[in-house]
Amino acid sequence: MSDAFDALAHPVRRQILKLLRKRPMSAGEIADRFDLAKPTLSGHFAVLKAADLVWTERKGTSIIYHLNMSVLEEAAAVLLNLTEAVKPKPNRMQKWSTARR
């Protein structure tokens, strides 16, 4: 989850997510909308992917990026709730609530 907030910290990356809300797009298509070199965008894609905010699909020579809305929603929930522990916690045995106090 921390990865998601790191990813969201950069305006270009938020803009990419915004584009992907409309429809999935190839890397090049996205890159064309920014005044940045393609390797730079590729780096941003990698950050978004590491944060699981997007997923990819290869289509011929292109790679199509898709928004992962659920992760965005989860991040929003964390902001409202600041629970931070909404992720994969298979093994949580709690002696006493981490949540409130």
Place this chain on the structure above:
Amino acid sequence: MSDAFDALAHPVRRQILKLLRKRPMSAGEIADRFDLAKPTLSGHFAVLKAADLVWTERKGTSIIYHLNMSVLEEAAAVLLNLTEAVKPKPNRMQKWSTARR
């Protein structure tokens, strides 16, 4: 608003906000809950304040930090909606903003 996402990118700052959700706290009180030097925390406070995520009140020699929940909510809304154009306050009916295509 961009400041808010920068501020939220750091786990310690998110943790501070989480503490402030329960109740307002002095700088020292917050600092005691982290294993970091006080000036380091003071820097984090400054970032949160610049992002308008907290506001302060002096009480004697202490400075009390309060959470600004509305800004957090606004950030969450941006995530769900990725509008990003929430700057102008009272009259927000911008249908098509700064981004080009």
Place this chain on the structure above:
DNA sequence: CTCTTATTTCGTTTATTTCCTAAATACCGA
């Protein structure tokens, strides 16, 4: 296999962030 298109990786430079210690500032009570 070779050529073209799409995208990423590599190596490097520059900018920003994070953290620290030491010193400064602000307030209060005696």
Place this chain on the structure above:
DNA sequence: TCGGTATTTAGGAAATAAACGAAATAAGAG
């Protein structure tokens, strides 16, 4: 005013992030 507590500012080292051009990789067409 002096002394103590609370907090911030200053200055700097180390780590991380962002950007670029050049080269590498992947897939499809011929």
